[in-house]
Amino acid sequence: MPSVKIGIIGAGSAVFSLRLVSDLCKTPALYGSLVTLMDIDEERLEAVYILAKRYVEEVGAELKFEKTKNLEDAIIDADFVINTAMVGGHTYLEKVRQISEKYGYYRGIDAQEFNMVSDYYTFSNYNQLKYFVEIAKKIEKLSPNAWYLQAANPVFEGTTLVTRTSSIKAVGFCHGHLALKEVFDTLGLEHNKVDWQVAGVNHGIWLNRFIYEGKSAYEKLNTWIEENSHNWKPLHPFNDQLSSAAIDMYKFHGVLPVGDTVRNASWRYHKNLETKKKWYGEPWGGADSEIGWKWYQETLGKITDITKKIAKFLIENPKAKFSDIKEIFGQEAKDNELLQEMEKILDPEQKSEEQHIPFVESIVTGKKERFVVNIPNRRIIPAVENDVVVEVPAIVDSEGIHPEKIEPMLPERVIKYYLKPRIMRMEMAVETFLTGDIDIIKELLYRDPRTQNDGQVEKVLEEILSLPENEEMRKHYLKK
Amino acid sequence: MPSVKIGIIGAGSAVFSLRLVSDLCKTPALYGSLVTLMDIDEERLEAVYILAKRYVEEVGAELKFEKTKNLEDAIIDADFVINTAMVGGHTYLEKVRQISEKYGYYRGIDAQEFNMVSDYYTFSNYNQLKYFVEIAKKIEKLSPNAWYLQAANPVFEGTTLVTRTSSIKAVGFCHGHLALKEVFDTLGLEHNKVDWQVAGVNHGIWLNRFIYEGKSAYEKLNTWIEENSHNWKPLHPFNDQLSSAAIDMYKFHGVLPVGDTVRNASWRYHKNLETKKKWYGEPWGGADSEIGWKWYQETLGKITDITKKIAKFLIENPKAKFSDIKEIFGQEAKDNELLQEMEKILDPEQKSEEQHIPFVESIVTGKKERFVVNIPNRRIIPAVENDVVVEVPAIVDSEGIHPEKIEPMLPERVIKYYLKPRIMRMEMAVETFLTGDIDIIKELLYRDPRTQNDGQVEKVLEEILSLPENEEMRKHYLKK
Numbered sequence: 001m002p003s004v005k006i007g008i009i010g011a012g013s014a015v016f017s018l019r020l021v022s023d024l025c026k027t028p029a030l031y032g033s034l035v036t037l038m039d040i041d042e043e044r045l046e047a048v049y050i051l052a053k054r055y056v057e058e059v060g061a062e063l064k065f066e067k068t069k070n071l072e073d074a075i076i077d078a079d080f081v082i083n084t085a086m087v088g089g090h091t092y093l094e095k096v097r098q099i100s101e102k103y104g105y106y107r108g109i110d111a112q113e114f115n116m117v118s119d120y121y122t123f124s125n126y127n128q129l130k131y132f133v134e135i136a137k138k139i140e141k142l143s144p145n146a147w148y149l150q151a152a153n154p155v156f157e158g159t160t161l162v163t164r165t166s167s168i169k170a171v172g173f174c175h176g177h178l179a180l181k182e183v184f185d186t187l188g189l190e191h192n193k194v195d196w197q198v199a200g201v202n203h204g205i206w207l208n209r210f211i212y213e214g215k216s217a218y219e220k221l222n223t224w225i226e227e228n229s230h231n232w233k234p235l236h237p238f239n240d241q242l243s244s245a246a247i248d249m250y251k252f253h254g255v256l257p258v259g260d261t262v263r264n265a266s267w268r269y270h271k272n273l274e275t276k277k278k279w280y281g282e283p284w285g286g287a288d289s290e291i292g293w294k295w296y297q298e299t300l301g302k303i304t305d306i307t308k309k310i311a312k313f314l315i316e317n318p319k320a321k322f323s324d325i326k327e328i329f330g331q332e333a334k335d336n337e338l339l340q341e342m343e344k345i346l347d348p349e350q351k352s353e354e355q356h357i358p359f360v361e362s363i364v365t366g367k368k369e370r371f372v373v374n375i376p377n378r379r380i381i382p383a384v385e386n387d388v389v390v391e392v393p394a395i396v397d398s399e400g401i402h403p404e405k406i407e408p409m410l411p412e413r414v415i416k417y418y419l420k421p422r423i424m425r426m427e428m429a430v431e432t433f434l435t436g437d438i439d440i441i442k443e444l445l446y447r448d449p450r451t452q453n454d455g456q457v458e459k460v461l462e463e464i465l466s467l468p469e470n471e472e473m474r475k476h477y478l479k480k
Numbered sequence: 481m482p483s484v485k486i487g488i489i490g491a492g493s494a495v496f497s498l499r500l501v502s503d504l505c506k507t508p509a510l511y512g513s514l515v516t517l518m519d520i521d522e523e524r525l526e527a528v529y530i531l532a533k534r535y536v537e538e539v540g541a542e543l544k545f546e547k548t549k550n551l552e553d554a555i556i557d558a559d560f561v562i563n564t565a566m567v568g569g570h571t572y573l574e575k576v577r578q579i580s581e582k583y584g585y586y587r588g589i590d591a592q593e594f595n596m597v598s599d600y601y602t603f604s605n606y607n608q609l610k611y612f613v614e615i616a617k618k619i620e621k622l623s624p625n626a627w628y629l630q631a632a633n634p635v636f637e638g639t640t641l642v643t644r645t646s647s648i649k650a651v652g653f654c655h656g657h658l659a660l661k662e663v664f665d666t667l668g669l670e671h672n673k674v675d676w677q678v679a680g681v682n683h684g685i686w687l688n689r690f691i692y693e694g695k696s697a698y699e700k701l702n703t704w705i706e707e708n709s710h711n712w713k714p715l716h717p718f719n720d721q722l723s724s725a726a727i728d729m730y731k732f733h734g735v736l737p738v739g740d741t742v743r744n745a746s747w748r749y750h751k752n753l754e755t756k757k758k759w760y761g762e763p764w765g766g767a768d769s770e771i772g773w774k775w776y777q778e779t780l781g782k783i784t785d786i787t788k789k790i791a792k793f794l795i796e797n798p799k800a801k802f803s804d805i806k807e808i809f810g811q812e813a814k815d816n817e818l819l820q821e822m823e824k825i826l827d828p829e830q831k832s833e834e835q836h837i838p839f840v841e842s843i844v845t846g847k848k849e850r851f852v853v854n855i856p857n858r859r860i861i862p863a864v865e866n867d868v869v870v871e872v873p874a875i876v877d878s879e880g881i882h883p884e885k886i887e888p889m890l891p892e893r894v895i896k897y898y899l900k901p902r903i904m905r906m907e908m909a910v911e912t913f914l915t916g917d918i919d920i921i922k923e924l925l926y927r928d929p930r931t932q933n934d935g936q937v938e939k940v941l942e943e944i945l946s947l948p949e950n951e952e953m954r955k956h957y958l959k960k
Contacts, residue, residue: 113927252919268926268934383865416907417923420900427896439732443897446748447593449929454748 003032004364007074009135010085010152011037011067012044014051014307015341016354020082021052022345023357025061029365030357036066038074039085045069047311054314058322059348071135075142080360083135084151086119087127088469090297096124096464103460105450106272107288112444114264114422117203118288118296122157122429123441124464126473129433132158136166147363149173149356150374156202157429159374160389164430171401172374172389173355174202176259179241183207183256186242187220199381199406202374202391203260204422206253206414208406221256237284237292245269245279245286253418254411263288264422267449322346359396366398373401380406383415388423436476483512484844487554489615490565490632491517491547492524494531494787495821496834500562501532502825503837505541509845510837516546518554519565525549527791534794538802539828551615555622560840563615564631566599567607568949570777576604576944583940585930586752587768592924594744594902597683598768598776602637602909603921604944606953609913612638616646627843629653629836630854636682637909639854640869644910651881652854652869653835654682656739659721663687663736666722667700679861679886682854682871683740684902686733686894688886701736717764717772725749725759725766733898734891743768744902747929802826839876846878855881863895868903916956 006024011017017037024030037052039045049067056063068074075081097108097118105111110121121128132150139146150159150172159172177198184191189212197209210217225247232242240246246262248269257265263286269279273289280286287296310325326342344350351358355371362369370393377390380403384390394403410419425444432440438461445457465474486504491497497517504510517532519525529547536543548554555561577588577598585591590601601608612630619626630639630652639652657678664671669692677689690697705727712722720726726742728749737745743766749759753769760766767776790805806822824830831838835851842849850873857870860883864870874883890899905924912920918941925937945954 252923266923266927268931271932385863412907412911416904420904424896424900427892431892443732443746447746451748452751 003034004030004079004360005034005036005077006360007036007038007078007081009038009071009074009081009083011048012039012041013084013086014044014048015303016084016151017048018051018055018345019341019352019354020357021055021063023351023354024063025056025059026348026351027357027361029361029367031062032064034064034066036068036074036078038068038071040069042069043308047308050311050315051307055322055345072138072142075135075138075146078139078143078146079364080147080149081135081139081143082149082151082356083132085131086152087125087131090119090300092127092467092469093119093121094297095467096121099463099467100460103456103463104452105448105460107270109441109445109448109460109464111270111288112425112448113266114204114418115425116263116265116270116288117153117260118293120154120203122154122425123432123444125154126433126476127469128152128154129157129161129429130472132162133165136162136168136170139168140166144168147171147360149359151356154202154429155374156204156389156391157426159202160376160387160426161430161433163376163389164387165434169400171359172202172391173359174259174372174374174391175353175355176203176205176261176391177372178353179259179262180207182239182241183221187217187224189217189220197393197404197406198258198372199392199410200261200390200414200419201388201422201426203264204419205258205261205372205391206410206418207256207258208408208410210256218256221250232281234281234284234286237280237287237289237295240280240286243280243286248279253413255414362396363398363400368395368397370394371396371401373403375401375403381410381415381419384419384423388426432477436479438477438480441477483514484510484559484840485514485516485557486840487516487518487558487561489518489551489554489561489563491528492519492521493564493566494524494528495783496564496631497528498531498535498825499821499832499834500837501535501543503831503834504543505536505539506828506831507837507841508541509841509847511542512544514544514546516548516554516558518548518551520549522549523788527788530791530795531787535802535825552618552622555615555618555626558619558623558626559844560627560629561615561619561623562629562631562836563612565611566632567605567611570599570780572607572947572949573599573601574777575947576601579943579947580940583936583943584932585928585940587750589921589925589928589940589944591750591768592905592928593746594684594898595905596743596745596750596768597633597740598773600634600683602634602905603912603924605634606913606956607949608632608634609637609641609909610952612642613645616642616648616650619648620646624648627651627840629839631836634682634909635854636684636869636871637906637913639682640856640867640906641910641913643856643869644867645914649880651839652682652871653839654739654852654854654871655833655835656683656685656741656871657852658833659739659742660687662719662721663701667697667704669697669700677873677884677886678738678852679872679890680741680870680894680899681868681902681906683744684899685738685741685852685871686890686898687736687738688888688890690736698736701730712761714761714764714766717760717767717769717775720760720766723760723766728759733893735894842876843878843880848875848877850874851876851881853881853883855883860886861890861895861899864899864903868906912957916959918957918960921957 037049045067053065100108110123139148148168148170155172155174162170184194195211198205199208200206240262245265249257273285276285276289284292286292358369373394374389374391377384377388378386380392381390392403394401428440428444442457445451517529525547533545580588590603619628628648628650635652635654642650664674675691678685679688680686720742729737753765756765756769764772766772794800838849853874854869854871857864857868858866860872861870872883874881908920908924922937925931
C-alpha cells in the first residue's frame with residue numbers, strides 16, 4: 001500500500017482536522033500515511049493532535065501523526081499539503097469590519113458586489129494572501145512534486161494567485177456545491193439519478209446542467225417555486241439555497257446559483273439588515289447580516305469551547321473512549337454543530353463531505369472520482385481568461401485532474417453580467433497584492449456605492465493600515 | 481472620375497451636413513457625385529438643401545443634391561449611407577432625463593459608470609437603436625454593397641448592434657481623438673511629428689502610444705502636469721482634455737484618456753455639481769453637469785436659429801453670396817460655434833475635421849489615409865471579444881479598412897478595469913434591445929449606486945415607458 005505524507009496547515013481548526021482524520025481512517029488505501037499537523041497556536045494544535053491520535057487508536061486505523069509549529073516541517077517530503085489557515089483568525093476580520101463600518105462601509109470594505117461572504121476578504125487580507133504565496137514558494141523549493149490543496153479562503157483569489165506565481169500542482173476546494181442536496185431533497189429527486197453540473201468561480205457557481213430521468217429538472221424547480229416557495233423559511237442563517245434571493249437570481253440568470261453564490265449577489269439584496277431579511281429570510285437575514293454573522297461567531301465559539309473540554313477530558317482520562325464523548329458532552333453540544341460532526345466522525349460508514357482525502361486517494365491509487373475543483377480555466381469556460389481559476393467538476397485519477405466539458409455552457413448572462421465583474425474584482429485584489437499599489441483599492445472604493453467622498457476612502461484605508469498586524473502591508477501598499 | 485451616391489440620414493442637422501458638403505466641395509475626386517439629403521423634419525431639410533445648393537454653386541463644385549423625407553430614397557443606389565439622425569431629438573433625451581431625476585437618477589438612468597456623456601443614451605433609446613437596425617436592414621436589401629457610416633450616437637452600441645445583426649459593411653465614426661491636438665499644442669509638439677495611437681471603444685479611447693522625436697512624450701506631459709496643470713482652466717464645458725479628471729484617470733491607468741473618455745469616468749467625478757466642478761473645472765463642471773449641459777443646449781438653439789435666418793436670407797436674396805454671411809450675421813453668431821464653422825466651411829483650403837468624406841474618398845479612389853474607426857474587434861485588442869466594436873486607427877483604401885497593430889497594447893488596467901465594465905453595459909443595452917427583456921435594465925439599475933430600493937426602479941421605468949413616443953418600446957420591453 002502506498003503511504004504518503006499529508007501536511008495540514010492551520011490544523012488547529014479542530015472540526016476541519018478531525019473530519020480529515022476521520023476520512024483518512026475510513027480510507028484503508030491510505031493506511032500507513034503520515035499526517036503532519038501544523039499550527040502556530042500551540043494549545044489548539046496540542047488538542048487536535050491528542051484528539052486525532054486517540055481517535056485513530058480507538059478505531060484501529062494505521063496512521064501516524066506529527067505536530068509542528070514550523071511551516072517547513074509540514075512541507076518537507078510531503079506529497080500533499082492542505083492549507084486551511086486563516087492568518088489573524090476571525091479577530092482580524094472583525095477588526096477590519098469594525099473600522100470599515102465606522103466609515104460607512106456596511107459589512108466591511110471587502111464586501112463587494114458578487115463577493116459578500118463575510119470572511120472572504122480579498123483587499124484587506126494581505127497577510128493571508130502572502131501566506132498562500134509563501135507556502136507555494138516553499139513547496140516549489142522543498143517538495144516540488146507535492147500537491148497543494150487550497151482550502152483556506154479566499155479560494156478564488158488564493159488559487160489564482162498561487163497558480164499564477166508558482167509552478168506547483170495546486171487545486172482549490174470548497175463544499176459550496178453540496179447545497180444542491182437541499183434542492184434535490186426538496187424536489188424529491190434521488191441524488192444518484194440527477195445528472196448535474198455546476199460551473200463558475202468559487203462562491204460564484206451556477207447549475208448549468210440539471211437533468212432527472214432524461215428530462216430537465218428545472219421544470220420541477222419551477223413548479224416548486226410557483227407552488228411552495230412562499231412557505232420556505234431558513235433553518236439557520238446559512239440555509240439560503242432556496243431563499244428569495246436564490247430564486248430571484250435564478251429567474252434573471254436562467255440557471256440556479258449554488259451554495260455561497262446565493263450570498264454573493266448584488267447590493268440589491270444586501271443594502272441593510274431589513275433588505276437582507278427580505279431576501280434571505282427572517283430572523284437572520286442570511287449569514288452575512290449583523291444577526292446571522294453573530295450567530296455564526298457564537299456557534300464557532302461554542303465549538304471551540306467544547307473541543308477544548310473534550311481534549312481535556314481525554315487527556316485526564318486515558319482510558320476514556322471517543323465513543324463516550326457523545327454521551328458525556330451530548331447535552332452541551334446539542335446547540336451547535338459539533339454533535340452532528342461527532343456522529344459523522346464516529347460513524348464508520350460515513351465520510352465527511354470534504355473532498356480533500358478522497359482527492360488524495362484518487363491521486364494516490366488512481367481510483368477515478370468526480371470532484372468539484374478550483375483550477376486554472378484553460379478554455380473550460382471559453383469566455384473566461386485562461387489564467388483565471390474556475391470552479392468546475394472534474395474526474396481525478398493518478399494522472400491528475402481532468403475537467404469535464406461544461407455542457408450546456410453557462411448562460412451569457414452569468415458569464416457577462418456576473419462572472420466578469422466578479423473576475424474584475426479578483427484581478428484588482430491580485431494586482432493590489434502583487435504590486436502593492438493602494439490606488440487599486442482606492443479605485444475599487446471610488447466605484448463603491450457606499451463611498452460618499454474621497455476623504456472617506458483615505459480615512460478607512462489609513463485606519464486599516466494602522467493596525468499593528470498590518471505593518472508589513474502598510475509598507476508594501478504605500479511604497480510607491 | 482468616379483461619381484457616387486451618398487445618402488445622409490438626419491441631414492437636417494445643418495452644421496454637420498454643411499461640413500460634409502464643404503468637405504465634398506474640397507474633394508474634386510468626388511465631383512459628379514449625388515448627395516441625397518434625408519430628414520423627417522421638412523423645414524430643417526429644406527434649409528439645409530438650399531444652403532448646400534447655394535454653397536456648391538458659389539464655390540463652383542460639381543455636386544448634385546436631392547432631398548427626401550423617405551429613408552429608402554437615401555439608400556437605393558447609394559454607395560455610402562451616413563447616418564447622423566437622432567430619433568426624437570434632444571427633446572426626447574431631456575424628457576427621459578427629467579423623469580429620471582424626479583426618481584433620484586441624477587443626469588438620467590442612462591448615465592452609468594464609464595458612460596456619462598449626456599446624450600449617449602443606451603437603455604432608454606429604443607427608437608434610436610431600432611432605427612439603426614432598420615437602416616441596416618434596408619441597406620442589406622436595397623444596396624448591399626453600400627458602406628454604412630454610423631455617425632449617430634450611441635456609436636459603440638449602434639455599430640456593435642448593426643455589425644452583429646446585419647451583413648452590411650459598417651463603420652462608426654467619432655471625432656473624440658481630435659482632442660489630442662490640445663495636448664500636442666499644450667506641450668509644444670509639432671502635430672505631424674507626433675507618433676501617436678489610441679485604442680479602446682467609442683468614448684473610451686486611451687493614448688497607448690505617444691512618442692515625439694523618438695522619445696516618450698509622456699515625460700513632457702508629466703512635466704506639464706507637475707508644473708502647469710494647476711493653472712489649467714476650461715475654455716468651455718467641453719474643454720476637459722487636460723482637466724483634473726483627465727489627469728487623475730491618466731495617473732491611475734498609466735495612459736491618457738482621450739476625448740469624451742474624460743467625461744466617461746466613474747461616479748467619483750460625477751456625483752453632483754460640486755464634484756463635477758472640482759474635477760472638470762469651474763464654472764461649468766464639464767459638459768455633463770446641469771450647467772454645462774444647459775450651455776450646450778443654448779448653443780445648439782442659437783445655431784439652429786441663425787441657420788434658419790441664414791437660409792431665409794439666402795432665399796429672399798437670390799443674388800446674395802455665402803461669403804456675405806459672415807459680414808451680415810457675424811455679430812449675432814459670435815457667441816456660438818457657427819461663425820467658426822462658417823469660416824472653416826468658406827475657407828477653400830480647410831476641410832472640416834469630420835472623417836466621413838475623406839473616408840469616402842479613400843474607399844472610392846484608393847488614396848491611403850489614416851482614420852480612427854469603430855469596427856468589430858477581430859483580435860485587434862486580444863482581451864476583448866471579437867464581436868465587440870472597438871475604436872482604433874486604421875489605414876483605409878479601396879480594399880477597405882486595415883486596422884493598425886496596437887502597439888504597445890493598452891495597459892491591463894484600461895482593459896480589465898475600464899473597458900470590460902464598459903463593454904458589460906454595452907452588452908446589457910444590446911441584449912435589452914434585442915430581447916426586449918426589461919429585467920436587464922432593472923438589473924442594471926439594481927446595481928446603480930443611485931438606486932435606494934426596488935420601487936424606485938419600477939417607478940422610473942414605468943414613467944419612461946408611458947411616454948407616448950415609447951409605445952412600441954413599451955410593447956417590446958414588457959412582452960415577456
